[in-house]
Amino acid sequence: MSTDSERERAELVASDRRHLWRPYTSSEDHEGRDPIVVVRAEGPWLEDADGRRFLDGSGAWWCNNLGHGHARLRGALTRQAEQFMHVSFAGTTHAPAARLAEELVAVAPEGLSRVFYTDCGSAAVEVAVKIAFQYWQQNGRPERRRVLTLPGAYHGDTFGAMSLSAVSEFSAIFEPLLFPSERGEGDGLDAAVDHLCDLLEAEGDSVAAVLVEPLLQGASGMRRWSVDRLRRLRDVTRAVDTFLICDEVFTGFGRTGRMWACDHADVAPDLLCSAKGLTGGMLPLAATLATERVFDGFRGDKRRALMHGHTFCGNALGAAVGREVLAIYREEDILGGVPERAALLAATAERLGSVAGVRGARSFGMVAAADLGAAEGYHGDLGWRVHDAALRRGAQLRPLGNTVYTVVPLNIAVADLVQLLAILEESVAEVLVG
Ligand SMILES: *Cc1c(COP(=O)(O)O)cnc(C)c1O
Numbered sequence: 001m002s003t004d005s006e007r008e009r010a011e012l013v014a015s016d017r018r019h020l021w022r023p024y025t026s027s028e029d030h031e032g033r034d035p036i037v038v039v040r041a042e043g044p045w046l047e048d049a050d051g052r053r054f055l056d057g058s059g060a061w062w063c064n065n066l067g068h069g070h071a072r073l074r075g076a077l078t079r080q081a082e083q084f085m086h087v088s089f090a091g092t093t094h095a096p097a098a099r100l101a102e103e104l105v106a107v108a109p110e111g112l113s114r115v116f117y118t119d120c121g122s123a124a125v126e127v128a129v130k131i132a133f134q135y136w137q138q139n140g141r142p143e144r145r146r147v148l149t150l151p152g153a154y155h156g157d158t159f160g161a162m163s164l165s166a167v168s169e170f171s172a173i174f175e176p177l178l179f180p181s182e183r184g185e186g187d188g189l190d191a192a193v194d195h196l197c198d199l200l201e202a203e204g205d206s207v208a209a210v211l212v213e214p215l216l217q218g219a220s221g222m223r224r225w226s227v228d229r230l231r232r233l234r235d236v237t238r239a240v241d242t243f244l245i246c247d248e249v250f251t252g253f254g255r256t257g258r259m260w261a262c263d264h265a266d267v268a269p270d271l272l273c274s275a276k277g278l279t280g281g282m283l284p285l286a287a288t289l290a291t292e293r294v295f296d297g298f299r300g301d302k303r304r305a306l307m308h309g310h311t312f313c314g315n316a317l318g319a320a321v322g323r324e325v326l327a328i329y330r331e332e333d334i335l336g337g338v339p340e341r342a343a344l345l346a347a348t349a350e351r352l353g354s355v356a357g358v359r360g361a362r363s364f365g366m367v368a369a370a371d372l373g374a375a376e377g378y379h380g381d382l383g384w385r386v387h388d389a390a391l392r393r394g395a396q397l398r399p400l401g402n403t404v405y406t407v408v409p410l411n412i413a414v415a416d417l418v419q420l421l422a423i424l425e426e427s428v429a430e431v432l433v434g
Pocket of ligand 1: 125
């Protein structure tokens with residue numbers, strides 16, 4: 001460890017503290033916690049300025065599905081960069097965007113045939129809800145205005161996405177500015193879905209859409225709900241002819257072991273939101289997929305168009321990388337490698353479940369999670385104590401309050417996964433058992 005690198009590291013951290021405003025970070029943490037100064041990242045590993053290596057246990061915030069620095073993704077990015085990087089997506093089109101749409105549709109749940117590009121998951125959700133709302137406004141059913149969601153929902157941090165998400169520590173202060181959405185109620189998510197279904201059966205005529213994170217809520221703490229209920233929700237939304245929007249920003253691209261969480265239930269929504277894994281977590285690109293019926297509702301004169309767009313719609317670099325991601329899934333059988341790794345996650349969850357003070361240890365595909373101690377919400381400190389214990393052992397495990405979890409690349413080397421899970425178990429034991 002040279003003094004040069006130490007000095008450089010210290011200067012960088014000082015500059016960060018002087019000028020940066022960090023996401024989800026109190027000034028207390030910003031100033032009090034030493035960040036990992038990343039200089040390189042490969043596979044599940046982050047390497048810092050001092051040459052130390054850390055396993056990235058939360059997968060670059062749940063988007064790094066193929067590992068850092070994947071050679072094929074780097075190649076696709078440079079090849080595209082040599083041609084062109086970005087052009088407006090108005091009056092122009094290009095191979096990366098058009099081909100990616102075609103290839104996405106080919107792997108999407110049946111019937112989704114149209115792709116609208118944006119640049120983050122929040123936007124993908126907002127666009128889906130705008131589409132659903134506008135559809136009914138201009139197709140003879142203007143009374144369909146309500147949007148139903150689930151308790152604990154998280155669909156992003158922009159105003160529309162916050163309005164559609166459960167009130168949380170993140171959004172409570174903005175409540176006066178949010179538009180109304182309605183959440184199902186009940187003891188647990190399955191009961192809330194049943195409540196939504198009852199509501200739809202009684203008042204479905206006034207509902208524009210139901211928006212859910214299918215089978216697994218991410219940010220509320222990796223909460224499962226059942227395949228049966230997703231099927232029921234699809235049946236009931238169809239029966240009352242309203243739209244089902246599945247937010248697969250987190251669950252998509254194999255996170256739960258199938259390409260889409262919807263695939264576990266053989267359910268095809270009317271609208272599907274994808275982001276995070278779409279570029280293997282390399283570039284900000286998002287997509288909202290819709291059925292032909294939905295798209296048809298926007299045919300006609302100019303006033304019927306969806307008047308929504310972002311500067312970086314259809315970004316060529318993102319789209320080129322997205323195509324390569326799909327090629328890697330096909331050619332390297334990424335989903336085929338999940339069961340072996342998912343079994344390790346499941347075994348860890350089972351062992352964690354028998355540690356005193358651990359509640360509801362669980363896993364689903366490539367996600368493992370456990371709640372620690374008594375329920376304390378997002379600001380509980382047990383999760384952060386596990387984080388600190390894990391960091392000393394060489395892994396970064398960002399918690400969701402007192403929920404600890406791992407979200408690692410689908411193709412993580414088994415030895416690396418075994419190491420990460422050992423660190424998770426040892427760190428939980430250190431904090432809870434001492
Ligand atoms: C992360 C996430 C979002 C928001 O995506 P951003 O790219 O952070 O805006 C939306 N929905 C779900 C389910 C997510 O996990």
